[in-house]
Amino acid sequence: MTTAATVLVETLAGYGLPGAVPLPDDPPDGATWRAVLDLATAERTIPLLATAIADGALRVSERQAAQARARHEQAMRLCVLLERALLDTTAGLERAGVRFRVLKGPAVAHLDYPNPALRAFGDVDLLVAAADYDRAIDHLQASGARRRYTEVRPGFDRRWGKGACLVAADGTELDIHRTFVAGPFGLTVDLDELFAHTEPVTIGGRTIPALDRTGRFLHACFHASLGDRSARLVALRDVAQLILNSDLDCDEVLARAVHWRADAVVARAVRLTWSRLRLAPVPWSQWAVAQRADRFQSRALRAYTAPSRSYATQVVAGVAAIPSLSEKVAYVRSLLVAERSHLERRDGSYPRRVQRAWRAYADVGSPR
Amino acid sequence: MLWRAGDFGMVLLAPTGREPVILEGTGRVLWEALAEPVTPTALAEDLARAFGADAERVASDITPFLAELTRIGAIEEVR
Numbered sequence: 001m002t003t004a005a006t007v008l009v010e011t012l013a014g015y016g017l018p019g020a021v022p023l024p025d026d027p028p029d030g031a032t033w034r035a036v037l038d039l040a041t042a043e044r045t046i047p048l049l050a051t052a053i054a055d056g057a058l059r060v061s062e063r064q065a066a067q068a069r070a071r072h073e074q075a076m077r078l079c080v081l082l083e084r085a086l087l088d089t090t091a092g093l094e095r096a097g098v099r100f101r102v103l104k105g106p107a108v109a110h111l112d113y114p115n116p117a118l119r120a121f122g123d124v125d126l127l128v129a130a131a132d133y134d135r136a137i138d139h140l141q142a143s144g145a146r147r148r149y150t151e152v153r154p155g156f157d158r159r160w161g162k163g164a165c166l167v168a169a170d171g172t173e174l175d176i177h178r179t180f181v182a183g184p185f186g187l188t189v190d191l192d193e194l195f196a197h198t199e200p201v202t203i204g205g206r207t208i209p210a211l212d213r214t215g216r217f218l219h220a221c222f223h224a225s226l227g228d229r230s231a232r233l234v235a236l237r238d239v240a241q242l243i244l245n246s247d248l249d250c251d252e253v254l255a256r257a258v259h260w261r262a263d264a265v266v267a268r269a270v271r272l273t274w275s276r277l278r279l280a281p282v283p284w285s286q287w288a289v290a291q292r293a294d295r296f297q298s299r300a301l302r303a304y305t306a307p308s309r310s311y312a313t314q315v316v317a318g319v320a321a322i323p324s325l326s327e328k329v330a331y332v333r334s335l336l337v338a339e340r341s342h343l344e345r346r347d348g349s350y351p352r353r354v355q356r357a358w359r360a361y362a363d364v365g366s367p368r
Numbered sequence: 369m370l371w372r373a374g375d376f377g378m379v380l381l382a383p384t385g386r387e388p389v390i391l392e393g394t395g396r397v398l399w400e401a402l403a404e405p406v407t408p409t410a411l412a413e414d415l416a417r418a419f420g421a422d423a424e425r426v427a428s429d430i431t432p433f434l435a436e437l438t439r440i441g442a443i444e445e446v447r
Contacts, residue, residue, distance in 0.1 A: 047374070050374065050375055050376070051374070051375070053375075054374075054375035069374075069376040070376070072374055072375070072376050073374075073376035073377070073379060073390060076372040076374065076376070076379045076388075077379055077388045077390075079372060079379075080370040080371065080379055080380075080381040080388050081381065081388065083370045083381075084370060084381055115373070115374075116372060117372040117373055117374040203370070204369060204383075205369065
């Protein structure tokens with residue numbers, strides 16, 4: 001992947017935002033263009049590339065413009081198909097009495113972007129109420145969906161986990177969340193507070209509940225900061241979109257983030273966003289640069305950001321986020337004495353599992 | 369109806385449609401003209417005026433298109 005392609009795609013991720021870097025005057029050469037198309041597709045920012053070309057902000061050949069339009073059309077075909085799956089899935093969950101909130105792509109596309117065609121997404125994410133979690137999974141499995149990964153032990157996900165990734169009978173990937181992320185920052189989210197604040201989103205003529213703007217922004221920050229090893233540009237664009245193009249209530253955001261012991265997560269997301277999208281400084285980005293993580297958050301962040309990061313480091317780091325000793329014991333016991341099928345797939349044997357857990361603890365537990 | 373609009377035209381997924389339908393150029397204009405109830409005759413006349421075409425020819429062109437949109441549930445006849 002060429003540096004020129006990376007820089008251009010990162011710049012395009014900020015297209016249309018106040019303070020965004022201007023696009024180059026010269027059209028990209030052939031090799032750079034091919035890399036740009038592939039990278040923008042992987043980063044889910046094809047809509048921004050196609051829109052910049054249509055607006056005349058990025059000069060390309062007619063053939064290149066047609067290629068960008070074709071990829072945009074392809075991305076939007078997937079989005080409407082996923083929205084059909086979302087509507088079908090949520091209708092079933094409603095009938096089963098499961099409380100849910102729509103997360104990420106479909107919600108922010110309709111609520112936070114001026115045109116939903118600017119925001120591509122590739123799966124369906126739903127947050128379900130913790131008390132309804134088992135019923136949600138049972139309902140979806142009865143409808144033909146299968147788990148992608150085995151649960152550590154029955155009941156672990158409902159009590160402590162991020163959730164489950166399911167694949168529907170038609171191949172649609174359904175991410176059913178109990179909280180935002182695995183590990184410590186998923187355990188400090190106040191789920192009752194998260195569920196209490198909603199905003200309706202209308203998709204295909206049907207109105208379903210999403211998180212309120214503060215909740216959507218915090219989830220965008222969690223995803224950008226803690227999600228992938230290198231945050232997808234679409235996740236960073238969500239962070240910037242909500243800061244720069246919406247009436248985000250800063251005090252409310254910070255109050256909730258501090259309550260969730262996750263203000264360092266927000267700061268990291270904003271720093272990453274402003275750096276990679278090359279946006280002009282604003283009060284939010286200046287706050288993020290100055291923010292200092294406390295000891296808990298600093299150690300917790302390592303589980304998600306260190307080179308050795310893994311699901312194992314995150315769940316082991318989760319011990320620190322559990323307040324009571326008896327629950328810590330139950331959590332650790334569940335992790336170590338895993339269900340046999342899970343153990344066989346992940347570690348092979350109990351001694352190897354214990355060894356992995358110890359290594360994960362050493363990776364995140366060492367004071368710096 | 370699920371849809372997206374961009375420089376590529378429009379992507380529509382009707383309630384009973386299996387696959388999304390793509391509308392480009394005049395197809396998109398026609399779709400946007402169907403936002404309010406309209407008779408096929410009036411629709412053909414409006415499009416003919418907009419594109420400087422013969423109204424009868426336009427009516428003949430849009431008939432199968434309207435039939436397809438009706439079939440997939442994208443539009444419905446109202447009386």
